[in-house]
Amino acid sequence: EVQLVQSGAEVKKPGESLKISCKGSGYSFSTHWLGWVRQMPGKGLEWMGIIYPADSDARYSPSFQGQVTISADKSISTAYLQWSSLKASDTAMYYCARPVNAFTYGYIFYWGQGTLVTVSS
Amino acid sequence: DIQMTQSPSTLSASVGDRVTITCRASQSIGDWLAWYQQKPGKAPKVLIYKASSLESGVPSRFSGSGSGTEFTLIISSLQPDDFATYYCQHYNTYLYTFGQGTKLEIK
Numbered sequence: 001e002v003q004l005v006q007s008g009a010e011v012k013k014p015g016e017s018l019k020i021s022c023k024g025s026g027y028s029f030s031t032h033w034l035g036w037v038r039q040m041p042g043k044g045l046e047w048m049g050i051i052y053p054a055d056s057d058a059r060y061s062p063s064f065q066g067q068v069t070i071s072a073d074k075s076i077s078t079a080y081l082q083w084s085s086l087k088a089s090d091t092a093m094y095y096c097a098r099p100v101n102a103f104t105y106g107y108i109f110y111w112g113q114g115t116l117v118t119v120s121s
Numbered sequence: 122d123i124q125m126t127q128s129p130s131t132l133s134a135s136v137g138d139r140v141t142i143t144c145r146a147s148q149s150i151g152d153w154l155a156w157y158q159q160k161p162g163k164a165p166k167v168l169i170y171k172a173s174s175l176e177s178g179v180p181s182r183f184s185g186s187g188s189g190t191e192f193t194l195i196i197s198s199l200q201p202d203d204f205a206t207y208y209c210q211h212y213n214t215y216l217y218t219f220g221q222g223t224k225l226e227i228k
Binding site for chain 1: 122
């Protein structure tokens with residue numbers, strides 16, 4: 001059974017750094033792209049970017065380029081979303097999401113349970 | 122970049138109604154479009170892929186159509202479980218653009 005299990009909720013202060021994780025199991029982690037989606041409180045879904053764990057090829061939506069870093073460690077089947085300096089506007093639910101098929105940008109079938117990030121002074 | 126625009130943003134309907142949600146792409150995307158349903162506090166769930174293919178296990182009252190720049194999601198007879206937010210999404214590109222969502226409310 002394919003599973004994406006995300007790290008737990010975080011409460012941080014503005015300016016702090018943060019790295020959240022998404023661990024995949026039940027499939028070949030390296031050969032499936034894995035993406036991140038932001039959902040701010042009461043708002044819609046926003047695609048942030050995606051990574052191919054086999055070679056750590058990361059691609060970003062223009063709105064998020066330079067704002068976050070997506071990485072992966074294929075040896076432990078885990079992808080990461082990282083901020084170097086959080087802002088209050090980063091407060092959101094973050095989902096990891098996997099396309100249905102290997103190698104391709106297929107439609108998203110598998111989702112993590114979400115990680116709530118709260119940034120407040 | 123391709124933009125996806127959904128309408129309406131909010132839709133009030135009753136159980137048994139037929140509802141239509143529209144999604145327009147800023148340029149042709151072929152049939153690389155999926156529809157998702159999201160309920161509060163839950164991750165989205167795919168309903169339709171490749172514009173008109175029904176995902177396994179999804180009730181047949183959901184259907185999708187369109188190609189190029191205009192797409193529709195139709196729910197033929199609303200059930201209580203269908204009140205949720207619906208998103209279209211362009212895929213087959215690393216950008217995976219979402220529409221802004223349509224909240225389906227009980228009238």
